[in-house]
Amino acid sequence: MEVLKQTSNRYELFKKPEFSAVVKVENALLQGVRNYFNKEGFTEVVVPHMTKATGACENINTLFDVNYFGEKSYLVQTGQLYLESLVPTLNKVFCIGPSFRAEPDVDDRHLTEFTLVELEMQCDLNELIERIEKLFMSMISSVKENKKDLNVLGADISKLNDLKPPFKRVTYTEAVETLNKLNFEVSWGDDLKSRHEKALCRHLGNKPFFITHYPEKIKFFNMRTNKEDTKIVNSTDFILPDSGEAVGAAEREYEHSILYQKLKNSTMMQQLEKLGGKIDDFEWYL
Numbered sequence: 707m708e709v710l711k712q713t714s715n716r717y718e719l720f721k722k723p724e725f726s727a728v729v730k731v732e733n734a735l736l737q738g739v740r741n742y743f744n745k746e747g748f749t750e751v752v753v754p755h756m757t758k759a760t761g762a763c764e765n766i767n768t769l770f771d772v773n774y775f776g777e778k779s780y781l782v783q784t785g786q787l788y789l790e791s792l793v794p795t796l797n798k799v800f801c802i803g804p805s806f807r808a809e810p811d812v813d814d815r816h817l818t819e820f821t822l823v824e825l826e827m828q829c830d831l832n833e834l835i836e837r838i839e840k841l842f843m844s845m846i847s848s849v850k851e852n853k854k855d856l857n858v859l860g861a862d863i864s865k866l867n868d869l870k871p872p873f874k875r876v877t878y879t880e881a882v883e884t885l886n887k888l889n890f891e892v893s894w895g896d897d898l899k900s901r902h903e904k905a906l907c908r909h910l911g912n913k914p915f916f917i918t919h920y921p922e923k924i925k926f927f928n929m930r931t932n933k934e935d936t937k938i939v940n941s942t943d944f945i946l947p948d949s950g951e952a953v954g955a956a957e958r959e960y961e962h963s964i965l966y967q968k969l970k971n972s973t974m975m976q977q978l979e980k981l982g983g984k985i986d987d988f989e990w991y992l
Contacts, residue, residue, distance in 0.1 A: 727855035732821070734855075736802065738848030739823050742841050748798040748825065753785030755803065758987040759978050760787045764926050766977035768807045778982070781806035787928070787991045789826040790958055800825040815900055815950060831940045831957050835916055838944055838953050839871040842914070865947075874915040878938070881906055881917050897924045903950040914952075918942045927972040928965060929956035966992055 719725050743750065754761070761782035762769055770781040785801045792799050805822035812818060825837065849856070850866050857863075876884070881902075885892045888905055892898070898917070907915065919938045922931060929939035941956035959965045969975055969992070970985060978987070 723858055727858040730852055730855045731849055731859065734849040734852045735845045736821075736823075738845035739800075739802065739841065741848060742844035743800050743825070746798065748800045748827075749792075749796050751785070751789060751792060751796075751799050751801045753782065753788045753801045753803060755782045756780070757782050759974075759983050760988055760991055761785070762974065763805070763807075764974055766974055766981065766983075768809060770806050770808050783807060784822065784824065786824055786826065787988075789824060790928075791991060793826050793828060798825075798827040826958075829957075831918070831942065834955055834957070835875070835918075835942055836872075838916075838942075838955060839873060842944070842952075843869070843871060869914065873913065873944075874910055875918055875942075876906075876910075876915065877918050878920045884909060895921050895923060900950050903945050904948075907945055907947050907950075912947045914944065914946050916942045916944055925956070927968045927974060928959050930959045931964070931968075962992060 740750070756772055756774060756779045759766060759769070759780065761780055761784060763783040769783065772779045772781060782803070783805050785803065789799050789801060800823065802821065802823050804819055806819050807817065809816040809818055823841075825841075827837075829837070846866055846869055850863065853863060878898075879894065881898065882892050882894050882896075884906060885898075885902055888909060890902060890905060892902065906917075907913075918941065919932060919935075920941050920943075921937060922929070922939045925939050925941055929941050932938045932940050939956055941954075943951045944953035944955075946952045959968060966985075969988060975985060978984070
């Protein structure tokens with residue numbers, strides 16, 4: 707892929723076989739997404755791409771702001787709140803669209819724009835994890851048919867053939883304990899970084915795995931609090947070898963009074979208020 711990085715002229719880039727291969731591989735992955743959702747009876751929704759702060763993923767400071775006819779709006783990062791609101795009438799919904807992040811540093815994990823796939827439906831955490839596995843495997847099955855393009859990119863197809871769900875699950879607490887045994891200094895409540903995910907992945911045999919039940923304080927306000935342990939939420943991250951977190955997901959809080967208080971007390975709301983926003987921006991969702 708170095709050949710793509712070294713090309714400064716975009717037109718020249720478009721003519722390179724590596725670029726064509728990237729486009730075809732992405733196309734195959736998205737075909738796998740739609741194949742799964744169509745088979746399972748999901749409805750595809752086109753969500754708004756300019757929103758109030760309701761389109762933010764946890765960190766308000768990474769929103770691109772837009773002057774929308776004299777009012778401040780933002781380029782969307784997630785359509786999850788919009789999708790959630792459609793679940794009572796449509797039941798199973800998904801969207802595929804751009805997610806915009808005003809990241810100060812762009813690297814192999816942080817982009818200012820990328821394609822995001824999201825689903826919402828009525829289910830618990832166990833079923834959600836199973837859905838993620840099946841969606842992932844549908845994408846893998848689809849992309850494996852593009853052997854020519856994978857070979858152009860130097861992909862190791864044997865690794866794709868070795869993928870077999872169900873994938874291992876570890877709790878956040880177990881992950882922290884393991885990391886400290888691996889000589890990482892991690893305290894309970896810390897947000898896990900890329901180096902932590904990669905270390906855990908190596909420790910677990912370089913296979914995809916899930917980390918579940920993160921601390922409530924470091925997760926999005928709408929994630930449902932665990933009834934047995936109120937310090938954690940019923941959430942999961944799906945971690946892949948080399949690339950790290952590929953999916954972030956959780957059960958959603960659905961009781962109005964709880965949801966309101968969690969939003970009001972969230973770090974996200976504190977950031978929003980500094981920018982002149984207010985909780986009324988979320989009134990339609992609440």
